Amino acid sequence: MDGQSGKTMQSLPDTLSSLKGFNKYLTPGWIESVSHILKELTPTKPHKVMEEDTQNVFECHDTELDIKVAKIQDEMVSLGAQLKQKTLQKRESLNNYLDLKGSIRVFCRMRPFNHEESYSSRTMFTLDESNVFLKVAETKTKQYKFDKVFDPCSTQGDVFSEVEPVIKSAIDGYNVCIFAYGQTGSGKTFTMEGKPKDLGVIPRGIQVLFDRASESNSRFQLTFSMLEIYMGNLRDLLVPGSKTNGLKNVPSLSIKTDPDGGIEIENLVAVTVNNFQEVKRLYGLGTRLRSTASTMANSTSSRSHW
Numbered sequence: 001m002d003g004q005s006g007k008t009m010q011s012l013p014d015t016l017s018s019l020k021g022f023n024k025y026l027t028p029g030w031i032e033s034v035s036h037i038l039k040e041l042t043p044t045k046p047h048k049v050m051e052e053d054t055q056n057v058f059e060c061h062d063t064e065l066d067i068k069v070a071k072i073q074d075e076m077v078s079l080g081a082q083l084k085q086k087t088l089q090k091r092e093s094l095n096n097y098l099d100l101k102g103s104i105r106v107f108c109r110m111r112p113f114n115h116e117e118s119y120s121s122r123t124m125f126t127l128d129e130s131n132v133f134l135k136v137a138e139t140k141t142k143q144y145k146f147d148k149v150f151d152p153c154s155t156q157g158d159v160f161s162e163v164e165p166v167i168k169s170a171i172d173g174y175n176v177c178i179f180a181y182g183q184t185g186s187g188k189t190f191t192m193e194g195k196p197k198d199l200g201v202i203p204r205g206i207q208v209l210f211d212r213a214s215e216s217n218s219r220f221q222l223t224f225s226m227l228e229i230y231m232g233n234l235r236d237l238l239v240p241g242s243k244t245n246g247l248k249n250v251p252s253l254s255i256k257t258d259p260d261g262g263i264e265i266e267n268l269v270a271v272t273v274n275n276f277q278e279v280k281r282l283y284g285l286g287t288r289l290r291s292t293a294s295t296m297a298n299s300t301s302s303r304s305h306w
């Protein structure tokens, strides 16, 4: 062991104590790495003198070092147990929260009027966070109730904060489906994809999944698939070579139900992804193959991607 490692070992307890203040370092991966380093550093052969440089020479006796290492190892075990406990508590409260909110929720987001629409009279308005009124005639309005209504001033962050717990629960083993529904130009792409500087549900959700997976005590393998349902057919948007072969040559997929009631899409490509950038690249690839990518049915549709 050289002088530098000797110094590192001596300052390790202080370094670890100061790191405890930064919660983000206390991930299972971090604890595992430090435990591994400690194991490596635990002296198996006696070593007597460690010197940093000619000016600063200090000794570190084996027993002293052993005690320090053992103390840190104990601390790591205790931190690991604390982290496990905290993760379980977090998971439990998230699931209770979702149970209270209900397993199927419908939100309504009203987008701001565009230039043409702003000249027409106001036909739709919100009363509170759950009700939308639609003016169907001069003296008649209809009321629609939702789990949550986002008015035209709502931000991408407002929308995501309602969806985020559901996305997080996927990491706890729940099946989650989030979809946007509405006529052309109503704001589905804006809400789901957003703009590069104003990200929507999909990019924010992907980031949260990776963050949550890295904080978890379990190991995860995340895969990415992308398909479209168009004219009654299911088409894989990640089939290699489908761009050069042309869309017509991409075979239609079939849905199978397994004996447990699970749904499986036969031969759907699933690519293992390790970070946000990898998903972004695949998403861009798949988006270019969407049938709707080439039909600009509505001139106000954004079709832009994060």
Ligand SMILES: Nc1ncnc2c1ncn2[C@@H]1O[C@H](COP(=O)(O)OP(=O)(O)OP(=O)(O)O)[C@@H](O)[C@H]1O
Pocket: 110, 111, 112, 152, 182, 183, 184, 185, 186, 187, 188, 189, 190, 191, 297, 298, 300, 301, 302, 303
């Ligand atoms: N909440 C919002 N705030 C500001 N602009 C919005 C909002 N929602 C939608 N828009 C704008 O309205 C236009 C139409 O939205 P968008 O393209 O998302 O509709 P869409 O439902 O995805 O349409 P299509 O089904 O044709 O793809 C876009 O220019 C988009 O930027």
